[in-house]
Amino acid sequence: MFENSDGGVRIELRELTKRYPGQSSPAVDAISLDVPAGELVVFVGPSGCGKTTTMKMINRLIEPTSGEIRIGDEDVLKMRPDDLRRHVGYVIQQIGLFPHLTIAQNVGVVPKLLGWSKARINDRVDELLGLVGLDAADFRSRYPRQLSGGQQQRVGVARALAADPPVMLMDEPFGATDPITREHLQNEFLRLQRELRKTIIFVTHDFEEAIRLGDRIAVLREGSHIAQYDRPARILGAPADDYVAGFIGSAGTLKRLALITVEDACTAGDGPKKTAGLPEVEATATLREALDAMVAHGTDEVAAVSGDARHCLTYQDICEAINSESREVEPSGG
Numbered sequence: 243m244f245e246n247s248d249g250g251v252r253i254e255l256r257e258l259t260k261r262y263p264g265q266s267s268p269a270v271d272a273i274s275l276d277v278p279a280g281e282l283v284v285f286v287g288p289s290g291c292g293k294t295t296t297m298k299m300i301n302r303l304i305e306p307t308s309g310e311i312r313i314g315d316e317d318v319l320k321m322r323p324d325d326l327r328r329h330v331g332y333v334i335q336q337i338g339l340f341p342h343l344t345i346a347q348n349v350g351v352v353p354k355l356l357g358w359s360k361a362r363i364n365d366r367v368d369e370l371l372g373l374v375g376l377d378a379a380d381f382r383s384r385y386p387r388q389l390s391g392g393q394q395q396r397v398g399v400a401r402a403l404a405a406d407p408p409v410m411l412m413d414e415p416f417g418a419t420d421p422i423t424r425e426h427l428q429n430e431f432l433r434l435q436r437e438l439r440k441t442i443i444f445v446t447h448d449f450e451e452a453i454r455l456g457d458r459i460a461v462l463r464e465g466s467h468i469a470q471y472d473r474p475a476r477i478l479g480a481p482a483d484d485y486v487a488g489f490i491g492s493a494g495t496l497k498r499l500a501l502i503t504v505e506d507a508c509t510a511g512d513g514p515k516k517t518a519g520l521p522e523v524e525a526t527a528t529l530r531e532a533l534d535a536m537v538a539h540g541t542d543e544v545a546a547v548s549g550d551a552r553h554c555l556t557y558q559d560i561c562e563a564i565n566s567e568s569r570e571v572e573p574s575g576g
């Protein structure tokens with residue numbers, strides 16, 4: 243199912259609509275969206291705008307009222323829901339580990355349903371626990387309550403990856419963790435995703451998380467109407483309208499972008515990278531200006547120039563700078 247020689251498969255939503263009984267307007271109103279294979283798309287938007295409903299229609303935990311969903315070449319609405327769900331990893335905020343099963347049994351749930359041999363399941367469990375940074379020998383026989391919240395989240399991610407699904411749906415997977423643990427989980431997850439290249443839809447309330455993790459971000463308004471669907475740098479640098487700008491602004495991101503200088507954000511200590519041919523900004527310019535230059539030139543790197551010295555500033559450096567700044571400003575935020 244969902245032939246995937248490497249990484250993920252494309253997801254297409256066409257006019258996907260959900261009207262709950264008794265509601266005057268649809269919770270999701272004809273959303274159309276393409277998620278390219280192997281990309282991570284983040285849904286952000288205010289509470290109640292339809293993010294979770296949209297996502298749950300993709301694995302058919304919620305049946306759409308109308309519209310189409312395709313994953314790879316498959317018409318999702320023609321598949322058996324339980325078949326579908328075995329091939330779509332799902333991670334939620336409340337983790338949903340089974341309390342009476344060990345960590346190994348939790349991770350092995352889907353492979354067991356798929357009829358894998360015991361030995362194959364055991365090997366896979368050990369591999370996955372290692373992948374998410376948990377020592378298998380130490381953790382496989384424990385029960386969920388014997389793990390910290392952050393460790394449980396990692397098990398949740400391992401479980402979703404167990405049968406190597408090409409598609410992952412993640413609904414605020416790190417939402418219940420403190421800011422430090424969350425950053426740790428985000429870093430681990432980014433490292434994993436660089437390797438695995440699954441196609442992922444990731445829902446979050448946290449705009450900083452969106453710009454950190456997303457290959458693309460869909461900013462949604464009520465009814466899952468798409469206000470902007472674009473690369474993070476473009477959403478930050480060229481918000482489509484006041485709604486999107488307001489959304490970024492409320493996260494304080496734009497303000498921080500205007501306060502941090504390029505030289506402060508250049509990664510110290512890793513030496514100048516290649517800067518030939520890159521658009522140039524002054525080292526004393528703000529990150530906002532650097533981002534404008536990136537957007538204008540369609541690149542995710544610029545050369546920071548100070549006299550004769552030139553340093554490379556990447557989009558990743560900007561994300562890091564915004565995130566570390568936000569931790570200093572709002573130590574208990576997030």
Ligand SMILES: Nc1ncnc2c1ncn2[C@@H]1O[C@H](COP(=O)(O)OP(=O)(O)OP(=O)(O)O)[C@@H](O)[C@H]1O
Nearest residue numbers: 262263265269287288289290291292293294295296
């Ligand atoms: N089972 C249901 N019956 C009726 N209305 C529902 C049901 N589930 C959700 N809704 C409504 O549909 C709309 C979208 O809900 P949804 O949970 O998809 O939003 P969301 O963007 O994920 O919100 P949040 O960020 O708060 O989790 C909301 O107005 C909600 O009240």
